[in-house]
Amino acid sequence: MRKEKFYLTTTLPYVNAEPHIGHALEFVQADAIVRYQKNKLGKENVFFNVGTDEHGLKIYQKAKEEGVSIQDFIDKYAQRFKDYCKLFFVEYDNFYRTSSEEHSIAAQKFWNACAEKGDIYKKKYGGLYCVGCERFLTEKELVDGKCPDHGTVPEYKEEENYFFRLSKYREPLLKWLDSNKGIIKPATCYDELRKIISEIEDISISRVKENLPWGIDVPDDPTQVFYVWFDALTNYVNVVGYSTDEDRLKEWWPAVQLFGPDNLRFQGAIWQGMLESAGLPHTKMLLRHGMVLGEDGRKMSKSLGNVVSPFVQEEKYGGEVVRFYLLAGISTFADSSYKESDLVNMYNARLANNYGNLLNRVIHLANAKEVEINNESTVETSFKERVDSYKKTITDLYDAYELSSACEQIDALADYGNKYITEKEPWSKDKTLEECGEILNNLSYLLKTVTELYSPIIPVSADKARNALEKREKIILFPTLDK
RNA sequence: CGCGGGGUAGAGCAGUGGAAGCUCGUUAGGCUCAUAACCUAAAGGUCGUCGGUUCGAGUCCGACCCCCGCAACCA
Numbered sequence: 001m002r003k004e005k006f007y008l009t010t011t012l013p014y015v016n017a018e019p020h021i022g023h024a025l026e027f028v029q030a031d032a033i034v035r036y037q038k039n040k041l042g043k044e045n046v047f048f049n050v051g052t053d054e055h056g057l058k059i060y061q062k063a064k065e066e067g068v069s070i071q072d073f074i075d076k077y078a079q080r081f082k083d084y085c086k087l088f089f090v091e092y093d094n095f096y097r098t099s100s101e102e103h104s105i106a107a108q109k110f111w112n113a114c115a116e117k118g119d120i121y122k123k124k125y126g127g128l129y130c131v132g133c134e135r136f137l138t139e140k141e142l143v144d145g146k147c148p149d150h151g152t153v154p155e156y157k158e159e160e161n162y163f164f165r166l167s168k169y170r171e172p173l174l175k176w177l178d179s180n181k182g183i184i185k186p187a188t189c190y191d192e193l194r195k196i197i198s199e200i201e202d203i204s205i206s207r208v209k210e211n212l213p214w215g216i217d218v219p220d221d222p223t224q225v226f227y228v229w230f231d232a233l234t235n236y237v238n239v240v241g242y243s244t245d246e247d248r249l250k251e252w253w254p255a256v257q258l259f260g261p262d263n264l265r266f267q268g269a270i271w272q273g274m275l276e277s278a279g280l281p282h283t284k285m286l287l288r289h290g291m292v293l294g295e296d297g298r299k300m301s302k303s304l305g306n307v308v309s310p311f312v313q314e315e316k317y318g319g320e321v322v323r324f325y326l327l328a329g330i331s332t333f334a335d336s337s338y339k340e341s342d343l344v345n346m347y348n349a350r351l352a353n354n355y356g357n358l359l360n361r362v363i364h365l366a367n368a369k370e371v372e373i374n375n376e377s378t379v380e381t382s383f384k385e386r387v388d389s390y391k392k393t394i395t396d397l398y399d400a401y402e403l404s405s406a407c408e409q410i411d412a413l414a415d416y417g418n419k420y421i422t423e424k425e426p427w428s429k430d431k432t433l434e435e436c437g438e439i440l441n442n443l444s445y446l447l448k449t450v451t452e453l454y455s456p457i458i459p460v461s462a463d464k465a466r467n468a469l470e471k472r473e474k475i476i477l478f479p480t481l482d483k
Numbered sequence: 484c485g486c487g488g489g490g491u492a493g494a495g496c497a498g499u500g501g502a503a504g505c506u507c508g509u510u511a512g513g514c515u516c517a518u519a520a521c522c523u524a525a526a527g528g529u530c531g532u533c534g535g536u537u538c539g540a541g542u543c544c545g546a547c548c549c550c551c552g553c554a555a556c557c558a
Contacts, residue, residue, distance in 0.1 A: 010558085011558070013557090013558075014556070014557075016557085017557075020557080020558080021558090022557080022558035023558060024558090025558065026558050027558090053556090056556075057556090058556080186488095188487080188488070189487090191487080192486075192487055192488090192553090195486070195487085196486090203555075204555085227555095227556090228556065229555080229556060232556090258558090259558070260557090260558025261552065261553070261558070262552090262553070262556090262557070262558070263556095263558070264553090265553095265554095265555075266555085266556080270555090288558095289558070290558090291551095291552070291558070292558080293551080293552090297550075297551070298550095298551070298552095299551080299552070329495085331495095331496085334488080334489090335488080335489090335551070335552065336495085336496095337495085339494085339495085341494085341507095342494080342495070342507080345494095345495095345506095345507050345508075346495095346506090346507075348507095348518095349506075349507065350506095352518060352520080353518075353520055353521080354520095354521090356518065356520095357517055357518055357520050357521070358517080358521085359517095360516090360517055360518070360520090361516055361517040361520090361521080362516090362517090363517095364516065364517060365516050365517085368516075369516095408505090408506080411506085418520095418521055418522080419521090419522070421516080421517095421521080421522095422514075422516095422521060422522045422523095423522080425514090425516085426516075427515080427516040427517095428516095474517095476518055477518095478518080479518070480518055480519090480520080
C-alpha cells in the first residue's frame, strides 16, 4: 500500500519588486503546514514547492528601466526571495523558477495537451494600445482618455492572439465545485468562486513576440509567446514530473495550494480549467489566506504611508518573532491589520510569560529539588489524558489548516500548565519529594507536548526548548519585549 | 443597484434562536518556584441604526448607515 503523500505549493511571486509582508505571510503559513505534515507523515512523504514567476512584460520593462539584462534582473530577485525565505525560516524542498529550460519545455507540452483537446484557437483582439507603454490599456487605467504614464491618447489596435477555450469548462467546473464543497477555505469563498466560474470566458494566452520578446515560445508559432499566467500556472504540476515522469506525477499531484485573495480567479477557475483540459486531476485543496492590512486597517500603500517593511520588522524582532505573529496573531484566512503593539503583546503574553516562563519554572524547580522529570511512563494518567485531549484538538486544527486557532489552543495548554503548577505548589515545604517529583514530571510531559506542537510555528525556539528540557538547563528563550 | 467580507467591552476576535464570551490591556488582592513573570477576582458592551417575525434575536427577515477587499497579472 502506498504511503500517504502530502504536496503543498504556494503561488509564485512575480519578481518585479521587493518581497513584501504579504509574501512572508504566505510563505510562513505554507512552511508551518508543511512542517506539521513532515512531523506527522515523515519528511520523505511531504513535498513543499515555492518559487518565482519570471516572465512577462513588467519584468521586461523593469529590467530595461534599470539598465540590466533580464537574466541579471531575475537572478537578483530570485535570490532576494530565497534570502527572504531564510529570514523567516521557510524550508522549501524546491525553489521553482519559471525562467528555467525545463519549465519552458514542460509548459509547451502542457500547451500542446490543451491544443490537442481543441481548446486553443487564434483570434483577433482589439483594444486601446499605448505606444509608449507598448501594451494595451484598459478603460479603467485611462486618465481623461489618456495614458497615465505618457499623457498620450492610446490608439485602437488589433492583435492576433491565441485563446484558451475556458468557457468550455464552465459547466464541468461548476459540477466539480458543487460536488467538492469543502475543497476551498475559507468556506465563504465558495460562493465567490462559484460566481467567478459561472462567468468565465475564453482567455487570451499569448502575446505577439515582437512586442514582448520575454516569454516562452508558443509551439509551432515563432511570432507568439505565452502570456505569463499560462506558463506560470503549469509549474505546480511540472515540478512533480508532468511530461517527464508519469509515476512521480501520480504520486504527488494533486497538491494543496495556498494563495492570496487576488488569486482566487487564477487558482480556483483558470488553473482548474487548464487542468481539466490537460486531463489532470483538480487541486486537492484551495487555501485562500487573508491580506495583511496596515495598522489603520487599510491595504498597505505608499501613498497612505502605512506600509510595514518585513525587513525592518525582522531586524527589530527577529524572523521567528515576526513569523510567530504572522501565524498566531494574524487571522489565517481573514484580512487583518499588522500591528506592532499586538505583536509585542502577543509575544510577551504567550511566549515569554506563559510558555517560556513555565519552562523555566519547571526546569529550575526540578533541579533545585533534584527530582526526575521527562519520564513519560510515570506521568499521572488523568493528567496525561488532559494533555492528550488538548493535543488532539490542536492536531485536528492543524489538519484543517487552522493555524491561528491551533496556536491559540497551544497557548491554552501552556496556560493550563501554569494554573496546575500554581495549584499544586511543588515548591511548598508541605510537599514530599515524591509528590513534587510527580507534579514536575507531569509538567515536563506537558511542556514536551507544547514544544512539539509549537515546532511548526517557531521551529528554532522549539528545538532549543526541547534541548533545554532534556538537559534540564535553565534558559531564557523568550526575553520580554519592551512596549 | 458590479462582486465579496465585515460592523459584539479600550484593542483584537469567538459566538447563527433560549440566561452576552475569549485574549490583550486596566484595577484590586494573592503567591513567591519563575523572565517585575504566575494565580484569583473586579470594572467595562442598550451586540452599526430603524422596523419586522417569534414565547424568546447578537443569532432569522426587510430597509438604511459605515468600514474593508476585489473588479485579467501587487499574497
